Structures are given as structure tokens and as C-alpha cells.
Amino acid sequence: MSDRPLYEIAAEITADWKPVWFGAVPYVEAMACLTSLDQMYGMEDGRNIVSYFLGNAKLWRGDTARRVKRELRAMLDA
Numbered sequence: 508m509s510d511r512p513l514y515e516i517a518a519e520i521t522a523d524w525k526p527v528w529f530g531a532v533p534y535v536e537a538m539a540c541l542t543s544l545d546q547m548y549g550m551e552d553g554r555n556i557v558s559y560f561l562g563n564a565k566l567w568r569g570d571t572a573r574r575v576k577r578e579l580r581a582m583l584d585a
Contacts, residue, residue, distance in 0.1 A: 513541040513553055516575060523571040531567070534560035544582060557583060 517538035521527060527535055537548040537556045544553040551559075557579050564576060 511578070513538040513543065513546075513557070516579065519571065519575060520567070523569070523575075524567045528563065528566050531560055531563040534563060554583065 517535050520535050521539075524531075534556050537551070538553070538560065540548055541553045541556070544557060546553050548556055561576060561579060561583075564572070567576075
């Protein structure tokens with residue numbers, strides 16, 4: 508499992524994915540405010556936000572995308 512906070516992962520996504528696809532933007536913005544999957548953002552917990560992001564990140568490709576998506580999936584599976 509990743510030890511990185513979600514806000515750090517969101518910063519990496521924003522730095523790499525130019526521009527972030529509009530369908531994924533709300534989830535990246537939400538992750539930027541969270542530390543862990545257990546935290547709430549509005550009515551959603553971090554676990555749901557990460558799941559929604561992964562569902563909307565299919566257009567994000569490359570080495571960084573593969574690594575970050577794998578990291579997020581591992582967090583969800585833990």
C-alpha cells in the first residue's frame with residue numbers, strides 16, 4: 508500500500524496529465540483536499556473518490572499514469 512497522501516498523488520496527476528480530462532477534474536480536485544481514503548469530501552469518502560477517478564482516467568496514459576493508477580488500485584485493495 509502507498510504511504511503517500513492523496514493530495515500528493517493528485518499533485519502528480521495534475522503535473523503529468525495536461526490537461527486533465529474534464530470528467531476526471533472533480534475527482535482530482537477532491538483528492539487534492541484529502542490525505543487518506545477514509546477522509547470525507549462532502550458526502551463522499553476518499554475510497555469512492557479514488558474509484559470514480561480511476562473510472563474517468565482511462566484517457567490518461569504513459570508511464571506515470573500506469574504507476575499512479577497501480578498505486579491507487581493497491582490502496583483500494585488494501
